[in-house]
Amino acid sequence: MVRAIDIKYYVDEPLNEIKGIGNKKLKRGQIQQKVWAHIGKMNLQGVQGDTAKYKTKAGKKGTAKGGQVIFVGDDPILKAVCANKKKIAMFELARYMEKYLERAD
Numbered sequence: 001m002v003r004a005i006d007i008k009y010y011v012d013e014p015l016n017e018i019k020g021i022g023n024k025k026l027k028r029g030q031i032q033q034k035v036w037a038h039i040g041k042m043n044l045q046g047v048q049g050d051t052a053k054y055k056t057k058a059g060k061k062g063t064a065k066g067g068q069v070i071f072v073g074d075d076p077i078l079k080a081v082c083a084n085k086k087k088i089a090m091f092e093l094a095r096y097m098e099k100y101l102e103r104a105d
Contacts, residue, residue, distance in 0.1 A: 005029035008104040014080040015100040025104045035097065044071045044078070046087070054089035064089030 008025045016022055020034045039045055046052075046069030054062050070093065072078040073086035082088050082096045 005032075009101040010104050012100045012102065014077050015097060017077050028101070031097070031101070032094070035093070038075075039070060039078070042075050044074055045069070046071065050087075052087045052089045054092050056091075062089070062091070064091065 005028045008027055009031065010023070010025060011021050011031060015031075015035075018034055018038045020037070021031060026034075045067050046064075048066045050066060050069040050071075052064045052069045054064060056062055068090045069087055070078070070090055071087045072082040073084075079085070081100065082092075088096070
């Protein structure tokens with residue numbers, strides 16, 4: 001059985017504008033690494049005292065704190081990926097990225 005992070009994908013705009021992603025086939029794990037590298041390079045991760053509300057898959061509400069917060073509104077690429085929000089919880093990132101991934105098999 002193939003693990004989800006080993007499946008190859010093509011990445012659509014605007015997510016493919018992140019350095020290293022482009023128009024080539026990449027595994028989900030590689031895409032996530034490049035997105036997190038971009039977040040780190042652009043200094044978008046929150047610090048102690050920052051919070052962001054989010055909804056879990058079970059429909060419950062949660063609060064991300066500190067480094068779990070991503071300030072996507074400070075970056076035009078991630079802002080477009082994340083529906084023009086100002087900040088999101090890191091747990092939501094994969095859900096927003098999913099719209100821009102197309103299986104390459």
